[in-house]
Amino acid sequence: MKSPLLEINNLCVDYVSPNGIARAVNNVSLTIAPGETLGIAGESGCGKSTLAFAITRLHKAPGVIPEGEIFYNDRDILKMSDKELRNFRWNDVSIVFQSAMNSLNPVITIGEQITDVILAHKKVTYKEAVAKGKELLEIVGIHGDRLSSFSHQLSGGMRQRVVIAIALALEPKLIIMDEPTTALDVVVEREILNELYDLKEKFGFSILFISHDLSLMGEIADRIGVMYAGNLIEIGDAKTVFNNPSHPYTKGLLASFPTIHGPKERLHGIPGDPVNLLKLPVGCNFQARCSECVAICKKMVPALDELRPGYKAACHKL
Amino acid sequence: METIKTPEVVLSVKHLLKDFPIGKSSGKKSFMRAVNDVSFDLCKGEALAIVGESGSGKSTGARVLMRIYDKTGGDISFKGQPLDKFVKQHGSLEYARQVQMIFQDPFGSLNPVHSIFHHIARPLLIHKRANKKNIERVVYGLLELVGLLPVVETAQKYPHELSGGQRQRVAIARALAVDPKVILADEPISMLDVSVRLEILNLMSDLKNKHGISFMYITHDIATARYFAEKTAVMYVGHMVEWGDSDKVTQTPQHPYTQLLLSAVPKAGKSGRRELEAKKGEIPMWKPDTKGCPFSARCPRVLDCCSESFPEVTQIADDHFIRCHNL
Amino acid sequence: MNNSNIASKNISTPRHESEFRKKCRAVWFKTKAFFDGNPPAIVGGFLMTVILLGALFAPVLATHNPDKRVARPHVAPNSEYILGTTRNGRDVYSQVLQGARKTLSVAIFAGIIATVIAVSVGVTSGYFGGKIDEWMNFATNVFLVFPQLPLLIVLAAFLGQVSSVVIAVLLGVTSWPWGARVIRSQTLAIRNKEFIISAEVMGESKIRIIMVEILPNLISIVFGGFLGTVIYAMGAEAALGFLGLGDATEVSWGSMLYWAQTSSSLYTGAWWEMLVPAIALALTGGALALINMSIDQISNPKLRTGPHMKIWKKMHKEADRSRGLL
Numbered sequence: 001m002k003s004p005l006l007e008i009n010n011l012c013v014d015y016v017s018p019n020g021i022a023r024a025v026n027n028v029s030l031t032i033a034p035g036e037t038l039g040i041a042g043e044s045g046c047g048k049s050t051l052a053f054a055i056t057r058l059h060k061a062p063g064v065i066p067e068g069e070i071f072y073n074d075r076d077i078l079k080m081s082d083k084e085l086r087n088f089r090w091n092d093v094s095i096v097f098q099s100a101m102n103s104l105n106p107v108i109t110i111g112e113q114i115t116d117v118i119l120a121h122k123k124v125t126y127k128e129a130v131a132k133g134k135e136l137l138e139i140v141g142i143h144g145d146r147l148s149s150f151s152h153q154l155s156g157g158m159r160q161r162v163v164i165a166i167a168l169a170l171e172p173k174l175i176i177m178d179e180p181t182t183a184l185d186v187v188v189e190r191e192i193l194n195e196l197y198d199l200k201e202k203f204g205f206s207i208l209f210i211s212h213d214l215s216l217m218g219e220i221a222d223r224i225g226v227m228y229a230g231n232l233i234e235i236g237d238a239k240t241v242f243n244n245p246s247h248p249y250t251k252g253l254l255a256s257f258p259t260i261h262g263p264k265e266r267l268h269g270i271p272g273d274p275v276n277l278l279k280l281p282v283g284c285n286f287q288a289r290c291s292e293c294v295a296i297c298k299k300m301v302p303a304l305d306e307l308r309p310g311y312k313a314a315c316h317k318l
Numbered sequence: 319m320e321t322i323k324t325p326e327v328v329l330s331v332k333h334l335l336k337d338f339p340i341g342k343s344s345g346k347k348s349f350m351r352a353v354n355d356v357s358f359d360l361c362k363g364e365a366l367a368i369v370g371e372s373g374s375g376k377s378t379g380a381r382v383l384m385r386i387y388d389k390t391g392g393d394i395s396f397k398g399q400p401l402d403k404f405v406k407q408h409g410s411l412e413y414a415r416q417v418q419m420i421f422q423d424p425f426g427s428l429n430p431v432h433s434i435f436h437h438i439a440r441p442l443l444i445h446k447r448a449n450k451k452n453i454e455r456v457v458y459g460l461l462e463l464v465g466l467l468p469v470v471e472t473a474q475k476y477p478h479e480l481s482g483g484q485r486q487r488v489a490i491a492r493a494l495a496v497d498p499k500v501i502l503a504d505e506p507i508s509m510l511d512v513s514v515r516l517e518i519l520n521l522m523s524d525l526k527n528k529h530g531i532s533f534m535y536i537t538h539d540i541a542t543a544r545y546f547a548e549k550t551a552v553m554y555v556g557h558m559v560e561w562g563d564s565d566k567v568t569q570t571p572q573h574p575y576t577q578l579l580l581s582a583v584p585k586a587g588k589s590g591r592r593e594l595e596a597k598k599g600e601i602p603m604w605k606p607d608t609k610g611c612p613f614s615a616r617c618p619r620v621l622d623c624c625s626e627s628f629p630e631v632t633q634i635a636d637d638h639f640i641r642c643h644n645l
Numbered sequence: 646m647n648n649s650n651i652a653s654k655n656i657s658t659p660r661h662e663s664e665f666r667k668k669c670r671a672v673w674f675k676t677k678a679f680f681d682g683n684p685p686a687i688v689g690g691f692l693m694t695v696i697l698l699g700a701l702f703a704p705v706l707a708t709h710n711p712d713k714r715v716a717r718p719h720v721a722p723n724s725e726y727i728l729g730t731t732r733n734g735r736d737v738y739s740q741v742l743q744g745a746r747k748t749l750s751v752a753i754f755a756g757i758i759a760t761v762i763a764v765s766v767g768v769t770s771g772y773f774g775g776k777i778d779e780w781m782n783f784a785t786n787v788f789l790v791f792p793q794l795p796l797l798i799v800l801a802a803f804l805g806q807v808s809s810v811v812i813a814v815l816l817g818v819t820s821w822p823w824g825a826r827v828i829r830s831q832t833l834a835i836r837n838k839e840f841i842i843s844a845e846v847m848g849e850s851k852i853r854i855i856m857v858e859i860l861p862n863l864i865s866i867v868f869g870g871f872l873g874t875v876i877y878a879m880g881a882e883a884a885l886g887f888l889g890l891g892d893a894t895e896v897s898w899g900s901m902l903y904w905a906q907t908s909s910s911l912y913t914g915a916w917w918e919m920l921v922p923a924i925a926l927a928l929t930g931g932a933l934a935l936i937n938m939s940i941d942q943i944s945n946p947k948l949r950t951g952p953h954m955k956i957w958k959k960m961h962k963e964a965d966r967s968r969g970l971l
Contacts, residue, residue, distance in 0.1 A: 016957040043511040044482075062957040066964050079968045155600060156372075185371035185538065190582035190594060197591045212512050218586020242586045256512050258545035260568055260580065266523075267545070269516030273481040289513075384846055411848040419846065421839040429840045431861040433667070441847050474667065492843075 004031035005173055005206050006055070011068030013050050013059065022277035024050040026230040032174065037200070037207040039221030039238065041214055041253070045274050046227040048210045052176045056095055057085060090121055094167040098179040103163055104151035110162050111147030117169045136165040140195055157188035161195065168199065176208045181216070193220065214254055218242040226250045229275045229285040232304060236311035246313040248290045284316070292317055325361035328397060328499055328532050329383070329417070332357045335391035336382050337606055351604045352378040354556045355628065360500065365526055365533040367543035367550045367564065369579070373601045375556035376536045380502045384419050385410065415445050418493035422505040424485035428477040435473040438492050445496045460491040464521060483514035490521065502534045507542070519546050540579055544568045552576045555604050555612035557628065562638035572640045574617050611643070619644040689935025696929050700745035707739035711896050719915040729917035732908030737921050740896050744922065747897035748882055749929070751813045755878035758817025760871040763824030768855055771832025789822040794881060801890035808892055812885060816878045824870035828863060835862055865940055872937045876930050883926055898922040
């Protein structure tokens, strides 16, 4: 078995606010193998974006990582010095943000943005950087001439592709994508996904894909992890998580998506509202909304147990 | 034997047009056409879903119906009367009371400096649905109806103390306060958390069934359209290309654009590149003098006549209509 | 469906707090929260209170009559004349108290005029848009390029000696454009929000929408603009007085500087005559600036430097130390 590309052990991320300390990520452990696509699903406030930021150490005050280790190829990212971090970022791990429209600088051309990234990390001449930029654009399906366009001259889908091109610039082994297609129309999303499949085949990078859209994850991810209120509550291979989930939250989440084909019946989402991270209950975080809550759920936090090899869930009923 | 009741048409739109000025070129003002020749009927106690991507004109159409924008052409009738006549006779306030709107952004639809009580009491007082004596009872009753418990506590809160789903419920309560006949819901759930969306849709469904309110549900998500609405209409660049019974439109789509939408949706378990039948293309900007079918540039079944005229309405089945030259 | 069906029968209606009382309580809590863990607010607020009280109770707190000659000229500060005397033998301490009244009232009056104009212009052009917006923008731009101080100097020189009321009005009428710009853009941002469209469709009158829906959202920037204008007006009034263009017979901080300058007080070693009004101006300006800064902190929580940031710094350091990064 290959050693994992990324290994996260007991990661905790806290946010210090005037009203208290909110634990956005609580004791999360997971691994990503080389070439694998791991999907992290969850709603707002579950900590998935915080997790993504923590991996690249992009978290800013008032966020702090009090515990945990993140190993990338046996080097702990959290222990890296600034110089090592600079080498690590974008060379090994790059990130595609949610509102990619806003990640592009509106006053400089996209060509400049791509060459900036290349020149910042590699010792190449300007001409070589431009050539590489053209190559990258063609890889994502945009004509090389558009290097001189500004971001507002491109459509939403094209901007997203530019951002993906920038993420690929240094051929990283892991790309973190935080809701990359949420703001796009379904047809454009399909085009982006097609590109991603091709790119994955060509370059073989791993993807940490963060989204709330479970059917999207069911399609592109090899494994899916589900987070709720900072905890990883279920993780396993995509097929099982999607078709046969164990945790009540995952079941409820899957039941929240009406299908296009399939019986027309009244569905129920999950009653209640996402829990307030500053006022967590004793015991399981999901108790207030869980249909299968029992007495022990209100006393003890369920541990992430391995139900079968490679499949874990955190629930007292299992 | 059941007698088939002809449904009572509440809102009827025929050949609606809406143009927006986009600046002057060579001295003459030029326009873009956001809504082109759109017709539909909204019946009592029924929901019509308008499905389309960004730029399809669906939100603009709703705003024209709300009289936020003036229509450029076409006819709108409300309860059998032409809209202008109705407004002249009963006043625009009365129309605004009977046709309410819920917006997409739960954070923008409530004023941060006013309490929830104020938000719901205001329309009640303006439209004289309650007076100073019974206003509290009525407000609490509405909050209970939309499931915001405990009502007294919630009424005293301010918007930033509520979650997105709760705010949207307040917006629904506010719309309900004046006893409307029609509610236009412009992407009411797309900015909410996934687990909360269904609750809001179910609430709207209950209101539709129990109180006979007609809904116009605007969305880009065809799955929720099928779940919530009896009828679905698909729009592309301001044109309505296919409409009819929701099941017929979503299970047996005939128009190439609807088929494109349905094939593009992610399907769990079917990983891998999925080529779409339609060609890659940018969404065109429609002008009043543009001719032909807007989808012709990307259509896999395009014919020569498609760039010359926008197709007429063809009835494929009982309650299933389409506008396409190549069937 | 009518509302009597909806009106809840099961819920006993408790006394619902009137909106006004709730607002008063909210304001009190907000004020308390404003000072909590907000050093600039505490320092600025304290200083400003002292200064305002001094100005308010000037006749009571003054030890001598500020207009009369009460001692020999240029007496150094001692127990009888706390801050010394001027060239003309007047008590500096009493003068600075009396001068505070004049200077502050001119500054505040100018601030009020400027803020009222700025809000009217900004909100109107932001809300109505179209031609109204175009014309108001034009007017704003015209007033924006007025060189205020030179204009005031020219006017004052032209009209001879200008009374402080005229100065206040002139300052107010020339310093509103900046605030109007900011308020206009904020109004534009709010105007297109759905709750405004909702209110319009609901049938609310335009005036009510502006006063009740839009203005309450603008309070912090309006107040910030007001304080900024007061600081500026104070400085401008002092400058005019210093140049001798104000009313030199009235006691204000500006005129005190004028007399200090004409009597070459620094040169002759009577530093107190010049320094006292100068420090008074600096302290007041500083206090107002601190309060302005703390208002910023409220509207933008990211700027907060409350006690939670100290906790964060501690945690961050500990985490770094445990990883060997320090």
